[in-house]
Amino acid sequence: STSTHAWLADHVVSGAVIVPGAALVELAVRAGDEVGASRVRELTVGAPLVLPESGAVRVQVRVGAADETGTRVVAVHSQSEGDPEADWxxxxxxxxxxxxxxxxGVGEWPPVGASEVDVAGWYPALAERGLSYGPVxxxxxxxxxxxxxxxxxVVLPDEVAGDAAGFG
Structure with a gap:
């Protein structure tokens, strides 16, 4: 919920607070850390994780059994915290x-031969398309x-940089 993770309120898509895709990746990586499979080969987002204006959601990350190569399936689900009978x-x-x-590893930075792109109008252009990103x-x-x-x-803004150590 945005009451426990206020920074999520800075990620708004078409007027709704949506958990960022990068957070779904982080959930998968963290679950993978627990079972020795922390490299994400593939992750497909099928539905946005919309946070309600009030209340919260339960999030569940399920990791399957390893095959002979150590590969495992992973899935991220949610359920309304206010309705334990609701479908996941x-x-x-x-x-x-x-x-x-x-x-x-990271090689030469910026990469040799890469062309720089002007990002000055990036966030205003996204806002015109319904993607409203706050300072975080x-x-x-x-x-x-x-x-x-x-x-x-990419640089973490000062107001959240101290919290970064709590994430993978």
């Missing part, structure tokens, strides 16, 4: 796998493109 809604599902010791979600500083890849420099 699936918001995301995907695949977790064990992290590899040879994960690529305005961390995008610079963006580059190269081939079919996008690279971004």
């Amino acid at each position: 809604v699936r918001h995301a599902e995907g695949v977790l796998e064990p992290a590899s010791a040879d994960e690529p 979600f305005r961390g995008l500083r610079r963006v580059w493109t190269g081939g079919d890849e996008v690279f971004a420099e």
